[in-house]
Amino acid sequence: MSALTELSGGPSLPQRRRLVTDVPGPKSQELMARKQAAVAAGVGTVMPVFAARAGGGIVEDVDGNSFIDFGSGIAVTGVGNSAEAVVRRASAQLASFTHTCAMVTPYEGYVEVCEELARLTPGDHAKKSLLLNSGAEAVENAVKIARYHTKRQAVVAFDHGYHGRTNLTMALTAKSMPYKHGFGPFAPEIYRVPLAYPYRWPTGQENCAEEAAAQVIEQISKQVGAENTAAILIEPILGEGGFIVPARGFLPRIAEFAAEHGIVLIADEIQSGFCRTGQWFACEDEGIVPDLITTAKGIAGGLPLAAVTGRGEIMDAAHTGGLGGTYGGNPVACAAALGAIETMRALDLPARARRIEEIMKPRLLAMADKHPVIGDIRGRGAMLAIELVVPGTKDPDPAATAAVAAACHREGLIVLTTGTYGNVLRFLPPLVIGEDLLNEGLDILEAAWTRL
Ligand SMILES: *Cc1c(COP(=O)(O)O)cnc(C)c1O
Secondary structure: OOHHHHHOOOOOOOOOOEOOOOOOOHHHHHHHHHHHHHOOOOOOOOOOOOEEEEEOOEEEEOOOOEEEEOOHHHHOOOOOOOOHHHHHHHHHHHHHOOOOOOOOOOOHHHHHHHHHHHHHOOOOOOEEEEEEOOHHHHHHHHHHHHHHHHOOOEEEEEOOOOOOOOHHHHHHOOOOOOOOOOOOOOOOOEEEEOOOOHHHOOOOHHHHHHHHHHHHHHHHHHHHOHHHEEEEEEOOOOOOOOOOOOOOOHHHHHHHHHHHOOOEEEEEOOOOOOOOOOOOOHHHHHOOOOOEEEEOHHHHOOOOOEEEEEEHHHHOOOOOOOOOOOOOOOHHHHHHHHHHHHHHHHOOHHHHHHHHHHHHHHHHHHHHHHOOOEEEEEEEOOEEEEEEEOOOOOOEOHHHHHHHHHHHHHOOEEOEEEOOOOOEEEEOOOOOOOHHHHHHHHHHHHHHHOOO
């Protein structure tokens, strides 16, 4: 058995796609009826199949169907489900103690995760971290810290940005439906500026970085005032906004502007971080060293954990007792994170992500040549996407996107859609997925275009 299979939670589960019932099967349908009766309707369902087991590149449902996983539970299980080191370390911690509260009597695991974050995140300056439970909570705390440090209030976020569903992070998120619609009022002192979105830049891709950066700087300078701006918050590759890779040169220009004006640059790497894009963090690609970085999703192999990591002097600004939370940095989640990080190193998962791109990108580009509904192929590493448009135009085609996703689901491939216009298919396979499953998933996708 290969190290990949052995360490990735694969061994307990045959690594093959197998459909034994219609999708969804009878047991899933029964559970779905119970869900509808007991769970708030606001909690959506991408695929109405109920999970029973998962590992490697496979999710098995309660009816015995095995699906190829191109979603990783939204970029969470990069190391695989129930990865060996995650299970080993989290189980040992479960048996020792489950909670004392890091603010009451601390424990080593919390400190060790913060030490790892200092080592792994970009920049060789002195760093400190704060651990939390969810991505949204990390973003909220990054904003609290930036405001306290700068004694300024304004926070700048970008078109197409997504930062969570709590009140402050809804304000920071761009898209109304479904994230914000009906949930206002939203927090004040949030300002939205243009993003360098190459595919949709009005004067063309080649002008995108420069023109977008100039607009951002102009808007901050004239409408907000750089001296009033506490933080600029950006995803180095956008997640829910549609896997938009900002045009090269845009991020460095924004980082430079932030540094010139004492504005805290916060990189939200909650989706793009932890090896997903072929590097430990996506902002490394253009050599960006953010002042603060938020992480969550991929950090702990599926257990809820999030962090804010950043420059020591900024992280230390707030008074003692000003930051924290009952569960933040739960010991079992910390143990899981240490197991996940151990796995990322042992299997060199940044290299695995690059290998996934090497396999997927050419096949996606070949599909784009054949199918005019494909407007753009983009992303890096194992964070890749297709933007669908009405052929011959750039008009978003969310209906075709939903149809292709549904065709994949029926054939046993988990894929997710995303994007401001709902017209992006996104691919986030576990970084430990076998190459045969990866190719089989792409075969299913290829066949799906002909069903449009
Ligand atoms: C998912 C996500 C969040 C929110 O994380 P939760 O854990 O769902 O609160 C914030 N920012 C980005 C970039 C994300 O992808």
